[in-house]
Amino acid sequence: MTFGPYAIMASGTGTNAMALIKMGKACEVAPSFILVTNEGSPLREVAKEEGIPFYHEKSRVKGVDISLEEKILDLVDHYKVKWLFLAGFLKILSPSFLKVFNEGHSQSQVINIHPSLLPLYPGLGGYKKAFTNKDEKFGHSIHHVTEELDAGPLISQVSLNRIEGESFEDMVERAKQSENENYAHILKSFIRGNL
Numbered sequence: 001m002t003f004g005p006y007a008i009m010a011s012g013t014g015t016n017a018m019a020l021i022k023m024g025k026a027c028e029v030a031p032s033f034i035l036v037t038n039e040g041s042p043l044r045e046v047a048k049e050e051g052i053p054f055y056h057e058k059s060r061v062k063g064v065d066i067s068l069e070e071k072i073l074d075l076v077d078h079y080k081v082k083w084l085f086l087a088g089f090l091k092i093l094s095p096s097f098l099k100v101f102n103e104g105h106s107q108s109q110v111i112n113i114h115p116s117l118l119p120l121y122p123g124l125g126g127y128k129k130a131f132t133n134k135d136e137k138f139g140h141s142i143h144h145v146t147e148e149l150d151a152g153p154l155i156s157q158v159s160l161n162r163i164e165g166e167s168f169e170d171m172v173e174r175a176k177q178s179e180n181e182n183y184a185h186i187l188k189s190f191i192r193g194n195l
């Protein structure tokens with residue numbers, strides 16, 4: 001797969017997006033734009049500091065948001081973006097969006113990070129479920145995004161061991177740190193042509 005201009009889309013606290021931005025900077029390949037759906041994202045400030053075009057687009061509908069997808073496709077077109085990195089992006093992308101974006105590519109060029117060892121726990125609350133179930137191992141998956149929710153081909157998985165007596169908060173902190181490191185590492189691998 002040939003790597004090319006990429007963008008980052010997020011909806012949350014933005015730690016993964018920040019890790020990607022930092023790695024992009026280290027590799028001298030900044031994202032073409034950052035798009036967030038949440039109000040007050042700390043990524044606005046980061047984007048400003050780094051001189052990366054930043055867009056805040058509210059989603060007013062539950063589930064697939066066709067009007068948001070049209071805006072994303074306009075940006076993709078404008079910046080000639082070939083890869084999208086989802087970093088806690090909470091909107092589900094429709095099959096037609098994926099079809100248009102991935103046109104001519106054998107593998108989806110939309111990449112996501114998911115907080116569970118897929119195929120275990122697709123959907124929301126991966127860490128909570130692993131914690132509640134006292135799973136011996138938990139972790140995250142980085143995968144190509146396809147029409148089927150959290151079921152696209154895997155790129156990488158990192159598994160951590162459960163520590164007896166660890167609080168949920170501490171567990172999530174460990175898990176998020178490993179997400180941030182690995183997602184940045186995967187971006188670097190794409191940039192270097194190793195994936």
Ligand code: GRF
Pocket residue numbers: 010011012013014015016017087088089113114115140179
């Ligand atoms: C991460 O746990 C990621 O796996 C999931 O959403 C969360 C986003 O966290 N998809 P952050 O906003 O990157 O800190």
